[in-house]
Amino acid sequence: MIPVYKKTASTSRVAMGKPAVKKPVTPKPPSPTTAIDIEKYRTNNTQLTDLKKQYGLDYSRNFAQQQAQAMADAKRTGLNTQMKQVNENVNGANDALSRNNFQQYMNQAQSQVGAGINGGMQADQNMRLAMSRQAAMGNIYRDAATQKSNISANMANVGKEQVAEENRIYNERLQEAFQNAMADTQARRSENMNLLGAAQQQRSQNINMDQWQKQFAEQQKNTKWSQDFSQxxxxxxxxxxxxxxxxQKKNVSWDQSFQQTQYADNKQWREFQYNNMSASEKAQLEWAKQQYGEDAAWRDYELKYNGELMKGQYQAELDAYSGSALDFLP
Incomplete structure (x- = not known):
């Protein structure tokens, strides 16, 4: 007989070339009383990269270079503006002197014509006027040259100042970064310590609850055992x-039956004895009934009656013994 195999879902998947689907394994949650992993609450020192990543604070050398470069560019722009202003002042002074000198020349020419001054004196006055203008311009150029020299010297020092400013900014920001890193580390450490304390307190509560549940279950078990034992x-x-x-009921019933039987026997015996009594015995019995009651009177009579029977029995035995003892005599 050829065996017949039942087609299942797994065999059909294999036959179709599809792998069997595995059910995802759900991780078992940790026990609430499991020891706390302190490593999870360890605080690592904050680094410069952490400050930049978390707070956007850049304490690199490149940032200091950019700041120093911006300050140097601003200073250069200011010095160039000053240089330009000096040139403009020179040009303005030159233009003002030229206008002033032209006006003086025109006034001087009119005066010369009116005074009838000859050509030699006119030339001398004109020469003096021109020399006065040149002297004024010389002072302006001299002051301008001094200002430009100072500006050029300051311009030359901008590069050195930029390097110094870069180092200053970088060192100051490193100090600031160190303080911020320490503050951030301390804050996170404090937070982690609080979380650790809360976790430890929760675990302690879980342990107490677990112990209480076990004790309660044990008490329930003992209580049930006690109840079963008591039941x-x-x-x-x-x-x-x-x-x-x-x-007791059986004994009481037997006693009642025995008492009833005994009572019936006693009643018959008492009737028999009373019928066979002499007149004096009946009188004594009636007297005893009046003195002690019927039962006491009959018990007293029964005691005396039994005593007489025993006395008669003893006497009969004694007589029998005495008669047999004399049988050996001739």
Whole structure:
């Protein structure tokens, strides 16, 4: 007989070339009483890269270079503006002197014509006027040259100042970065310590709750055992009590039956004895009934009656013994 294999989902997938789908394994959650991993709450020191990543603070050399470069460019721009202003002042002074000198020349020419001054004196006056202008321009050029020299010297020092400013900015920001890193490290360490304390407190509460649950379960177990034991003992006690009650009932019934039988026998015996009494015995019995009651009177009579029977029995045995003892005599 050829075996027939049942087609399943896994065999059909393999036959079709598809791998069997594995169910995702759900990780088991940790026990609430598991020891706390302190490494999770360890605080690493804050680095410069952390400050830049978290807060956007750049404490690199490149940032200091950019700041120093911006300050140097601003200073150069200012010096160039001053240089330009000096040139403009020179040009303005030159233009003002030229206009002033031209006006003086025109006034001087009119005066010369009116005074009838000859050509030699005119030339001399004109020469003096021109020399006065040149002297004024010389002072302006001299001051301008001094200003340009100072500006050029300052311009030359901008590069050195830029390097110094770069180092100053970089060192100051390094100090600031160190303080910020320490503050951030301390803040995160404090936060981690608080989280660790909370986790430890929660674990302590979980341990207490777990112990309480176990103790409660044990108490429940003991209580159930005690209840079962008590129920068994109660059932046993009830059975014993019922057996004792039945036994007592049985004994009471037997006693009642015995007493009834005995009472019937006593009644018959008393009737028999009373019928066979003499008149004096009946009188004594009636007297005893009046003095002590009927039962006491009959018990007293029965005691005396039994005593007489025993006395008669003893006497008969004595007579029999005495007669047999003389049989050996001739």
């Amino acid at each position: 068994k003992n109660t059932a046993f006690d009830q059975k014993m009590a019922l057996d004792q009650f039945n036994e």
